Amino acid sequence: xxxxxxxxxxxxxxxxxxxxxxxxxxxxxxxxxxxxxxxxxxxxxxxxxxxxxxxxxxxxxxxxxxxxxxxxxxxxxxxxxxxxxxxxxxxxxxxxxxxxxxxxxxxxxxxxxxxxxxxxxxxxxxxxxxxxxxxxxxxxxxxxxxxxxxx
Amino acid sequence: xxxxxxxxxxxxxxxxxxxxxxxxxxxxxxxxxxxxxxxxxxxxxxxxxxxxxxxxxxxxxxxxxxxxxxxxxxxxxxxxxxxxxxxxxxxxxxxxxxxxxxxxxxxxxxxxxxxxxxxxxxxxxxxxxxxxxxxxxxxxxxxxxxxxxxxxxxxxxxxxxxxx
Numbered sequence: 667x668x669x670x671x672x673x674x675x676x677x678x679x680x681x682x683x684x685x686x687x688x689x690x691x692x693x694x695x696x697x698x699x700x701x702x703x704x705x706x707x708x709x710x711x712x713x714x715x716x717x718x719x720x721x722x723x724x725x726x727x728x729x730x731x732x733x734x735x736x737x738x739x740x741x742x743x744x745x746x747x748x749x750x751x752x753x754x755x756x757x758x759x760x761x762x763x764x765x766x767x768x769x770x771x772x773x774x775x776x777x778x779x780x781x782x783x784x785x786x787x788x789x790x791x792x793x794x795x796x797x798x799x800x801x802x803x804x805x806x807x808x809x810x811x812x813x814x815x816x817x
Numbered sequence: 818x819x820x821x822x823x824x825x826x827x828x829x830x831x832x833x834x835x836x837x838x839x840x841x842x843x844x845x846x847x848x849x850x851x852x853x854x855x856x857x858x859x860x861x862x863x864x865x866x867x868x869x870x871x872x873x874x875x876x877x878x879x880x881x882x883x884x885x886x887x888x889x890x891x892x893x894x895x896x897x898x899x900x901x902x903x904x905x906x907x908x909x910x911x912x913x914x915x916x917x918x919x920x921x922x923x924x925x926x927x928x929x930x931x932x933x934x935x936x937x938x939x940x941x942x943x944x945x946x947x948x949x950x951x952x953x954x955x956x957x958x959x960x961x962x963x964x965x966x967x968x969x970x971x972x973x974x975x976x977x978x979x980x981x
């Protein structure tokens with residue numbers, strides 16, 4: 667009986683905390699524009715992880731009108747994948763203690779390189795996206811802005 | 818000396834791989850999703866409904882015997898309305914403790930209702946099929962508008978296992 671009570675009390679007190687954690691984590695979900703303004707990336711959630719896809723590209727096509735492809739992918743068999751729709755950001759997990767999304771990767775189609783990635787929310791509509799190799803000290807940070815619906 | 822080392826290495830490799838056998842398993846997927854973006858990238862998903870144990874139990878194998886699980890074929894069936902607006906396909910898989918990986922891609926789509934994806938190299942699905950939260954993910958670029966989609970896929974998995 668006492669064990670049941672303990673479980674019920676735990677559930678009662680932990681669920682608001684879990685809900686708040688999930689709410690904070692889900693602040694990353696949305697459509698974001700990197701600082702160069704040449705693309706929009708939609709970040710959504712699959713399972714417990716966050717992923718970013720290119721949903722708009724300023725230059726979606728090559729000069730001949732064909733779609734721009736992931737021609738620098740290290741896996742030759744995947745080089746016919748169009749960049750529009752590409753998942754450039756993968757496997758980010760929200761860390762409640764650090765208030766950051768960590769342990770993910772970000773892909774640079776310009777050179778076919780995948781970097782480690784972490785994201786920090788600056789305010790509700792701005793995020794700091796850091797791509798790095800090995801330790802976070804060696805990398806580059808870009809500020810992305812959330813696209814908002816016109817009122 | 819180098820020749821002897823090479824020869825011994827070859828013998829060791831042959832000995833290790835000699836008792837590996839293959840089992841081919843067909844798996845049906847039904848990927849569903851709401852098409853949120855018109856003329857853009859959209860996503861369909863399916864929670865995995867067969868873990869590694871259920872995949873191999875008919876063959877009387879145990880998970881300890883399984884060395885790796887590859888993929889030899891991925892077919893996607895599209896209705897005529899889906900086909901008319903689908904530009905490209907990208908099939909992936911993810912699980913709680915494993916990264917999202919690409920299984921196959923196709924761009925542009927050829928004629929016909931059933932299309933074969935071009936498969937990625939060197940994939941091992943074993944850690945995904947043994948993990949929680951395994952999800953099949955189909956990304957597709959649309960050149961039109963749709964509300965919801967449910968797309969059938971048939972994949973052939975190749976289970977590499979040690980014979981007892």
